Amino acid sequence: MAELNQAPYQLHTIKVETPLCMHQTAQQMAKDSAMEQWDARLAQMRVESYNKEVRERHLRNFKKRQEKQEYMKRLRADHKASIDKDQVSQANGSDSENDDVFEAMKMKKVNQKFSKLMSFNLDNSFNTIKNLTGKHQ
Structure with a gap:
């Protein structure tokens, strides 16, 4: 114990050298992880884009159906009015x-x-x- 107190404190740095293959492996793993994250993000963006297109298509189709139904209602009303007019005119002469x-x-x-x-x-x-x-x- 006396020796510890008397010896000056020295900081020793220990160099740990990793072999080149281990360094490359760590880099490759980081790249792979980044690529996987990027691939996941791209896949998510594709899904979101597809869902947006589907929603827009459904909305367009819904509007077309609605316009067609309104047109058919007007057409039926006009046809009924013309039939009523014909019946009235036939009754009058x-x-x-x-x-x-x-x-x-x-x-x-x-x-x-x-x-x-x-x-x-x-x-x-x-x-x-x-x-x-x-x-x-």
Whole structure:
């Protein structure tokens, strides 16, 4: 014990040399671990991406189905309204005769407006020619 107290304290460093193969093995294990973590992350990202695509596809399909159902409802309502209109018009009289009379009246009004417009344009053209030539008859 006396020797311990008298001897100066010295720190000894012990160099432990690992063989090169052990060092490479440790590095390789670290790389493998990192690669496995990266592979796991990539796999998780792929799954998340696929799930997102599936959700979006389901949402698009749901919206399409919903739009189609709304369109079919409107179509049925329009069809029912036209059937009801036909039944009312048949109860009141012939539908085709009323439609023909209405179309004839509409065409007559259109023809009258067109003829008035054409006569107005022709009158203006003749008046312009008379004014330019100075010939008044």
